[in-house]
Amino acid sequence: MANYAQPEVLVTTDWVRDNLEKPGTKLVEIDVDTKAYDAGHIPGAIGFNWQTQLQDQVRRDIIGKEAFEKLLGGAGISPKDTVILYGDNNNWFAAYGFWLFKIYGHKDVRLMNGGRVKWLNEKDKSLTTDPPKITPTQYKVTETHLELRAMLPEVMDISKTGKANLVDVRSPDEFSGKVIAPPGMSETAQRGGHIPGARSVPWSTAVQQDGTFKSADELQSIYIQQKGVDSTKPTVAYCRIGERSSHTWFVLKYLLGLDNVKNYDGSWTEYGNVVAAPIEKG
Amino acid sequence: MNHQTRVYNDIFEMLPSEENPSPMVRINRMSPSPDFELHAKLEWLNPFGSVKDRAAWAMLREMEEKGEVGHGRGLVEPTSGNTGISLAAMAKARGYHIRAVVPNKVPLEKKVLLKIAGAELDVVNDALCPAPGLGDGSINIAKSHAKAQAKKYAMPNQYENEQNVLAHMRTTGPEIWRQTEGKVTHLFVSLGTCGTVSGTSRFLKGKNSSIKVIAVQPTEGHDVPGLRNVSQLGVSKLFEVEYKLAYARAMELCQTEGLLAGPSSGLIYEGAREIILRDKKGFGVMIFPDNIFKYTSNMMKHIPGLATGNEA
Ligand SMILES: Cc1ncc(COP(=O)(O)O)c(C=O)c1O
Numbered sequence: 376m377a378n379y380a381q382p383e384v385l386v387t388t389d390w391v392r393d394n395l396e397k398p399g400t401k402l403v404e405i406d407v408d409t410k411a412y413d414a415g416h417i418p419g420a421i422g423f424n425w426q427t428q429l430q431d432q433v434r435r436d437i438i439g440k441e442a443f444e445k446l447l448g449g450a451g452i453s454p455k456d457t458v459i460l461y462g463d464n465n466n467w468f469a470a471y472g473f474w475l476f477k478i479y480g481h482k483d484v485r486l487m488n489g490g491r492v493k494w495l496n497e498k499d500k501s502l503t504t505d506p507p508k509i510t511p512t513q514y515k516v517t518e519t520h521l522e523l524r525a526m527l528p529e530v531m532d533i534s535k536t537g538k539a540n541l542v543d544v545r546s547p548d549e550f551s552g553k554v555i556a557p558p559g560m561s562e563t564a565q566r567g568g569h570i571p572g573a574r575s576v577p578w579s580t581a582v583q584q585d586g587t588f589k590s591a592d593e594l595q596s597i598y599i600q601q602k603g604v605d606s607t608k609p610t611v612a613y614c615r616i617g618e619r620s621s622h623t624w625f626v627l628k629y630l631l632g633l634d635n636v637k638n639y640d641g642s643w644t645e646y647g648n649v650v651a652a653p654i655e656k657g
Numbered sequence: 658m659n660h661q662t663r664v665y666n667d668i669f670e671m672l673p674s675e676e677n678p679s680p681m682v683r684i685n686r687m688s689p690s691p692d693f694e695l696h697a698k699l700e701w702l703n704p705f706g707s708v709k710d711r712a713a714w715a716m717l718r719e720m721e722e723k724g725e726v727g728h729g730r731g732l733v734e735p736t737s738g739n740t741g742i743s744l745a746a747m748a749k750a751r752g753y754h755i756r757a758v759v760p761n762k763v764p765l766e767k768k769v770l771l772k773i774a775g776a777e778l779d780v781v782n783d784a785l786c787p788a789p790g791l792g793d794g795s796i797n798i799a800k801s802h803a804k805a806q807a808k809k810y811a812m813p814n815q816y817e818n819e820q821n822v823l824a825h826m827r828t829t830g831p832e833i834w835r836q837t838e839g840k841v842t843h844l845f846v847s848l849g850t851c852g853t854v855s856g857t858s859r860f861l862k863g864k865n866s867s868i869k870v871i872a873v874q875p876t877e878g879h880d881v882p883g884l885r886n887v888s889q890l891g892v893s894k895l896f897e898v899e900y901k902l903a904y905a906r907a908m909e910l911c912q913t914e915g916l917l918a919g920p921s922s923g924l925i926y927e928g929a930r931e932i933i934l935r936d937k938k939g940f941g942v943m944i945f946p947d948n949i950f951k952y953t954s955n956m957m958k959h960i961p962g963l964a965t966g967n968e969a
Pocket of ligand 1: 707708709737738739740847848849850851852853854882883884919921946947
């Protein structure tokens with residue numbers, strides 16, 4: 376696919392249609408609107424709920440290793456499986472899921488380019504409300520990659536020293552501080568604005584009209600030439616709660632092939648609540 | 658049926674047509690210019706209560722003719738309310754089930770009315786009037802139901818169904834031509850699915866290509882149910898009005914013309930007023946989509962004083 380650094384992490388809707396029933400291929404839908412899966416999903420796809428299944432239910436955190444093992448085992452996924460993730464809103468939470476799968480060392484995980492909307496609008500693709508048939512497995516995590524995750528102290532340090540690129544993928548109004556969160560969102564912050572030193576590159580810059588990713592050349596020109604992301608430095612992407620930034624994290628790391636890219640999932644709902652943290656507006 | 662005595666065999670006979678047009682009422686005290694005769698076409702007097710009776714009926718009739726509904730197959734439709742209310746009442750009178758998928762911002766009155774009219778209600782996070790095509794939200798949730806359960810649901814899809822446009826070519830346009838005796842020079846409309854503007858203007862421009870069609874849209878980020886701001890859509894010849902004026906003008910129409918007009922009508926009136934002050938002479942028709950009754954909770958948000966003094 377279009378000269379991407381790691382083209383194997385993306386599959387087309389046609390590929391998914393043709394490989395639906397292939398043993399060792401597992402489909403997982405992860406949506407912002409959890410009603411979408413229930414309304415209809417790709418035959419055989421399992422649905423994960425980002426709020427109740429991908430987040431620790433007590434502290435603010437991603438699920439731990441044991442919970443991840445339990446979730447995947449319960450979904451009938453084995454470490455050797457090819458897992459295809461897709462979802463609504465241009466794969467926001469599917470990308471978040473992708474990031475989580477990579478943190479817990481799952482080798483072969485891919486995104487369906489264009490997400491559920493592309494599938495839905497194609498005549499030769501079907502949806503079902505039938506629940507998938509699942510044979511539970513014993514899933515074991517053998518390696519973790521926490522280096523894919525940025526935590527607050529590191530972000531503070533980057534902001535102060537400029538030793539890495541900070542990419543703010545929220546809307547221009549969130550970046551400038553005009554609004555704290557998009558309308559209707561319940562997770563918010565005490566203050567509006569952005570982390571000093573961050574560049575504004577809204578997540579949607581990376582996708583075309585039909586929701587699929589832009590070509591490697593276009594992405595290169597947008598992020599590197601136009602927005603000035605320095606490809607010799609590490610990069611941290613953030614948004615409000617870490618889902619839109621997973622999308623950009625995916626673009627920078629896998630499609631553009633930047634070396635060291637992290638997702639700061641604490642994002643603005645952490646940073647914008649920290650007492651005495653410096654904030655830039657405008 | 659007899660439109661003179663207004664005695665009907667069923668509610669469907671009351672649907673508007675050239676022989677039974679929705680009424681047109683002249684604007685008097687709020688007339689912007691003495692040389693410009695301005696009329697409001699009262700779509701809320703349609704049998705199911707809004708302009709959307711026309712599109713709903715045309716879509717449902719075509720589906721019946723093609724055998725797409727019945728025998729356990731009902732409807733699923735994304736709606737900001739009025740299409741769903743019309744469709745629900747029609748569908749239930751015919752014996753079909755219906756599921757309405759609405760954006761969360763739709764006024765409470767409409768959500769409750771949909772249930773009263775017999776629709777199963779799905780509320781989703783979405784823009785008030787979603788853009789068709791890509792994106793998620795109500796259109797795509799409805800499409801998912803129709804695709805996943807094709808035996809149970811057919812989807813009229815007002816956003817992409819040409820019957821929505823044809824309905825206005827067959828009824829609204831000819832009605833206005835006849836009611837104005839061909840004198841109409843300006844047509845003022847609002848934009849939701851754009852069925853009204855497309856169909857009516859196509860008919861009227863076929864009769865007289867110099868008729869001006871002014872589509873009034875609310876400012877971006879608006880809160881006027883049923884409408885869209887078409888920077889989402891890419892249509893030209895638009896007139897933009899600050900959306901809060903929709904509420905102020907609706908209130909004024911209620912209190913000085915006796916026209917119990919809703920916010921989308923208020924918006925259209927304001928657009929007409931500004932254009933008439935510029936054009937001065939002419940014969941205008943405003944298509945007033947709905948009255949005020951389904952928008953009292955919205956009015957309370959936007960008109961100071963309405964929310965207070967309602968308790969002992
Ligand atoms: C209150 C109201 N006004 C205006 C409109 C716009 O009509 P149309 O969808 O034909 O553009 C609608 C319908 O969506 C509506 O419900």
